[in-house]
Each structure stands twice: as structure tokens, then as C-alpha cells.
Amino acid sequence: MSSSAVTAETLKRQAAARALEHVRSGMKLGLGTGSTAKHFVELLAERVAQGLEVVGVPTSEATRAQAESLGVPLGTLDEHPMLDLCVDGADEIGPDLTLVKGGGGALLREKIVASAAHEMIVIADASKMVAQLGAFSLPIEVVDFGVAAIRRGIERSARAAGCQGLLTLRRRADGHVFVTDQGHLILDAAYGVIREPALLAARLAEVPGVVEHGLFINLASRVILAGADGVTVIDRA
Template sequence: MSRELSPTDTAKYAASRRAVGFVEDGMRVGLGTGSTAAFMVRCLGARVRDEGLKIRGVPTSSRTAALAREVGIEVVSLDDAGWLDLTIDGADEVDANLTLIKGGGGAHLQEKVVASASDHMIVITDAAKQVATLGAFPLPVEVLGFGLRSTQKLIAATLADMDVLGHEITLRMAGDAPYITDEGNHILDLHLQRIGDPAQLSGALNQIAGVVENGLFIDICDRVIIGHEDGRVITRDIKQGTLEEVRLTIPETGNLYNDVSD
């Protein structure tokens, strides 16, 4: 598999394979969205197929739901599941406190709802997503289509009082049309470059009328798994204060993951 996958994708695969090892029979599992999460869903599906693992998956987007069904995972709604044992998802950035920026795939609203309804959240990523300070990746903010321009002006005014470096706001597009989320909303991407106080910014954004949810995940993730292109996987548990490194053998043949994309 290492011959077919890029170094970055090999790292994502390694992190995903390590993460699904934390899933136990009978669990209710939140399934994230994005390229890294897609590796995870396929690895989890392999356990369902090969080991007879019985779980119920709650997807965070329509495309994750379709992939989960394709690989044999039973898909249920969050309301049907009631509460989740574990959510596994990727991240666009993660800092030392395991505060995240998510939403590059446009699903951070459902991702945050699902992760918040879980006993634990594991983030899987490659080493490039680890940052000292959040903000280089644009912060997604899901907003209503109604009053979009006024909401953008209110966000701009709010940013003037925040500890951020940049202030550019762009409407996310899908080709020539605005991107529409699974909930029928739009996304404004905030190009902040540096976020000095994520908690203050998150609270201020979510007080603005028209804002549905922002992509800052604070005090939600308790474990991060970092994959490397040589098969090394580092697991950091912030609650237990542990750091573990293992090396996985990456198969050389049978690439089942070459259709994965953001």
C-alpha cells in the first residue's frame, strides 16, 4: 500500500488503523468527515467484515453515511443512538491543548454536535496538522443564507476586537455557486493567520445573529493520534497525560483507499 499512497495518505492510513483499534464490540461510534476520516471509516469497515465487529455508526455528513454503508457499517441517526461511546474524526489544525480547527470539508456543524454527544473524541491526523498556534488554516463559520451580508459585516466588526492577525472573510464556493452544507447553510471562511484566544473568539462568533456554528473545537477532543509516513503512530491522551509511540506495518499491496478525497 505504501507504493500506491502518497506519504501524507500513508500517515493518515496509519493513524486511522491505530484509531479503530479503540473501537469495541457494541459501541456507538461517531464517524467524521473528510479525507482522513474516510480512511478511518474504511479501516473500521474492514474490522466489521473480518472480525464480525458489531457497532452502530453515526455519520457527520451524507457522504460519510454513504461510505459507511458501502463498507458494511450499520448507520443510525444520533437521535436513535441516544449517546455515543466514541467519535473519531480528522482535523485541519490541532494545538498542544487539543483545541481544533475543523470544517475544511464543510461538515463542522454536524461534527461538533456528534462529538459533543460522545464520551470521548479521538482526532486522527498527520504531523503537518500539529501547530503551535491555531489560525493558519481558515476558520469556517456556518451561517444562514438569510441576511448573509449583514452577518458577514457583524463578524468583521467582531474580529476587530479579537486577538487575531488577519481579518479577511470569504464566502466558500462550490464552482460558480456558494457552497451549501448538509443543513442548507453557507460557510464563511475567516483568514485569521493567528488566533490568540480561541475560546474568546468562539464565544463571540456564536453570539452573532445568523451564525450557526464555528469550526473551533474546544475541550471536546481528549486524544490525538498522529500518523507518520514510515508507519509510526504517536498517541497523546490529554486526560491521562500519556504519550505512546508504536510502529505499524503498512501493507505493500491491495490499495483499497485510492478513491479517498476531501
């Protein structure tokens, strides 16, 4: 592993450790998915082993497996429809704390869990904070019926929101089509710049066959960023 990769993982763990300071015994927690959220689950498990009493609701099967292996008590949103706190990562964070998420393919469950939480804390290394969203391709989760027609609908709706770019069907490293935990597909939209995230979100939601998109608007209440100069906490205005 390169020194830069080690540094990135160290920063992610620092952000996760700061988020853990907001966890109290008795809380019901949404557990995010991805490399940064993985650090949070590891650190949470250490606290659980020391006596912290929490219930976690995982946002993916991968997070579920990790949490179970580390002894973190788990529940479901059906059992706990209201959560105290959700802690998750992000692929991009805009100045108003609008997020792009879904690089790990769990955007649908992540958004459902985040919406059920009283507060969402986003943990990331400082590189994820951007002046404008869009450099990271926007994941769009779609059903597996009529994908070509859905793609055309997405292209029309995106143009209406001032966005154009290549839509790529996500594949796994072995070349097979990526399938989400809910059995859906993902189209990654390379828009470059998303000038009006709320408008794009509204337009995409109108396309038949689109299950969810990776724009998280008005969900993150706090962002914890770890960088070379230390940890920064940003609260949504």
C-alpha cells in the same frame, strides 16, 4: 499521484488504524468526515465484515454514503443520543488539543456528534499539529439570509477577540456557492493567528446568523498523529 501525496495518505491510514484499536464490539461510534476519517471508515468496515458489531452515526451525507456502501450499520443521534466514541480528523490541532475543523464543510454535524460522544479521538498526519491556530482559514457556518450583515457582525466580534482577516464565501470547484448538508453557507475567515480561541469562539457565538464555527474546544480527548517517525498519541491534560 505524487510520492508526497502517497505518503500523506499512508500516514492518515496509519493514524486511522491506531484509532481502530480503541473500538470494541457493541460500541456506538461517531464517524467523522474528510480524507483521514474516510480511511477510518474503510478500516472499520473490514472489521465489521469480520464480525465486529457496532453502530455508526455519520457526520455528513458523504460519510453516510461511504459507510452504507461498505456495509457499516448506521443509526442516528435521535436513536443513539449518547455515543461511546467519535473518531474524526482535523484541519489544525493546537498544543492544548483545541481544533480547527470544517474544511470539508461538515463542522456543524461534526460538533454535534463529537459533543454527544464520551470520547473524541482525532486522527491526522503530523503536519496538522501547530504551535498556534489560524494559518488554516476558520470556517464559520451562517444562514443564507442577510449574509452581508452577518459578515459585518463577524468582523466586529473577531476584532474584539484580537482577530482580523478576509472573510470569503466558500464556493465549490464549479464556482457555485457551497451549501452544507444543513442548507447553510460557510464564510472562511483568514485570521492568520488565533491567539485566544476560547474568546473568539465566545464572540462568534454571539453573532446573529452564525450557526456554528470551526473551533472545537475541550472536545478532543486524544490525538493520534502519524509522522515520518511513527505514530504519536497525545492525551488532553
